[in-house]
Amino acid sequence: MKIGMVLYPTFGGSGVVGTELGKALAAKGHEVHFITYSQPVRLGSFRENIFYHEVVVTDYPLFDFQPYETELTSKMVDVVKYEKLDVLHVHYAIPHASAAFLAKQILKSQGIHIPVVTTLHGTDITLVGRDPSFEPVITFCINESDAVTAVSNSLKASTYKHFNITRQIDVIPNFIVVDEDNEGFSEQMRRKYACDGEKIICHISNFRKVKRIEDVVKVFALIAAQTPAKLILIGDGPDRYHAERLSRELGINEKVIFLGKLRDTAHVLSFSDLFLLPSETESFGLAALEAMAMGVPVISSNTGGIPEVNEHGYSGFLSEVGDVQDMAKNAVDLLTSGKLETYKIQAKNKAKEFTIELILPKYEEIYEKLVMNSKG
Numbered sequence: 317m318k319i320g321m322v323l324y325p326t327f328g329g330s331g332v333v334g335t336e337l338g339k340a341l342a343a344k345g346h347e348v349h350f351i352t353y354s355q356p357v358r359l360g361s362f363r364e365n366i367f368y369h370e371v372v373v374t375d376y377p378l379f380d381f382q383p384y385e386t387e388l389t390s391k392m393v394d395v396v397k398y399e400k401l402d403v404l405h406v407h408y409a410i411p412h413a414s415a416a417f418l419a420k421q422i423l424k425s426q427g428i429h430i431p432v433v434t435t436l437h438g439t440d441i442t443l444v445g446r447d448p449s450f451e452p453v454i455t456f457c458i459n460e461s462d463a464v465t466a467v468s469n470s471l472k473a474s475t476y477k478h479f480n481i482t483r484q485i486d487v488i489p490n491f492i493v494v495d496e497d498n499e500g501f502s503e504q505m506r507r508k509y510a511c512d513g514e515k516i517i518c519h520i521s522n523f524r525k526v527k528r529i530e531d532v533v534k535v536f537a538l539i540a541a542q543t544p545a546k547l548i549l550i551g552d553g554p555d556r557y558h559a560e561r562l563s564r565e566l567g568i569n570e571k572v573i574f575l576g577k578l579r580d581t582a583h584v585l586s587f588s589d590l591f592l593l594p595s596e597t598e599s600f601g602l603a604a605l606e607a608m609a610m611g612v613p614v615i616s617s618n619t620g621g622i623p624e625v626n627e628h629g630y631s632g633f634l635s636e637v638g639d640v641q642d643m644a645k646n647a648v649d650l651l652t653s654g655k656l657e658t659y660k661i662q663a664k665n666k667a668k669e670f671t672i673e674l675i676l677p678k679y680e681e682i683y684e685k686l687v688m689n690s691k692g
């Protein structure tokens with residue numbers, strides 16, 4: 317099949333999922349055409365069956381805001397028509413699903429039928445999408461897509477709750493691609509960050525308000541007061557400054573390491589002992605799943621789709637949003653009671669429920685059905 321993959325190319329989870337899905341489809345022999353405004357961060361170097369079409373937005377003095385959606389629509393029309401795509405898969409509703417709807421109408425006027433699959437990722441529904449100014453567009457393009465998937469049952473339920481959706485939404489969870497090459501870093505690299513006996517706590521996010529970065533620092537401060545530990549933070553964003561300031565105020569800044577944005581987080585996860593994800597909401601929590609896949613148990617909030625990924629008392633622990641005392645208690649208990657090694661194995665086992673080999677066929681089945689219908 318020839319598949320168009322439309323996504324954000326940045327570090328966000330939706331871009332990571334779209335890119336890894338495209339790579340896996342290409343490895344299975346499908347032809348995958350990425351359409352976005354810069355090279356997706358996880359795309360890496362040359363791979364067979366992968367093509368990248370950059371959307372270039374013209375900067376014209378008349379525009380206060382560049383017309384990205386219009387350029388994206390035109391690029392989709394062009395790629396579908398000349399690369400003879402069978403299906404367009406758009407990740408994140410805004411503006412990808414609405415641009416896809418318009419592209420589909422333009423192509424229809426030229427006698428070309430292209431089915432559109434929309435995958436909802438989270439903030440497109442739970443934060444951005446609920447903004448009343450977006451609501452009519454989101455509702456319309458979800459209802460008009462040929463297939464709609466959500467990354468968790470929780471996100472599916474929120475979508476039905478907050479929008480007037482009249483069509484079926486299928487749940488296809490996010491996935492991990494296990495890279496056996498990443499297994500062997502641990503001890504040597506760990507020593508660069510932590511002394512003997514010190515545990516490494518890790519957090520990865522885009523440092524936005526929804527991630528509750530200050531809770532990460534507060535939980536760590538409580539842990540560090542009871543057992544030797546270091547905190548490694550990966551990523552960047554508007555709330556990084558608050559985390560830096562708080563760790564200085566709490567006098568733990570020597571134990572807190574900000575690594576900034578990293579393309580590949582598996583190296584650091586391979587020598588981490590615990591992962592913190594105290595988010596306000598999280599439709600899935602891909603970062604937690606990636607940690608679990610590397611054998612890192614997760615201390616997280618009990619919100620949105622996180623409990624569908626992090627199993628309380630097995631792959632880690634869940635606490636109410638903002639309950640930093642409970643999160644720290646669970647963390648210290650894990651780190652000091654001799655249970656850590658068991659939880660590391662359990663976290664890895666739980667992650668195996670989400671391997672690409674299990675998830676990929678679910679997307680292929682949707683594409684095949686749509687392509688068959690459009691040809692029949």
Ligand code: GMT
Pocket residue numbers: 327328329330331333408436437438439442467490522524526597598599600601602603
């Ligand atoms: O977490 C973010 O703010 C980025 C956002 C995105 O779309 O890139 O992440 C959302 O999609 C991820 C991939 O499906 C999910 O794992 C995240 O839970 C979800 N974020 C939120 O719901 C806050």
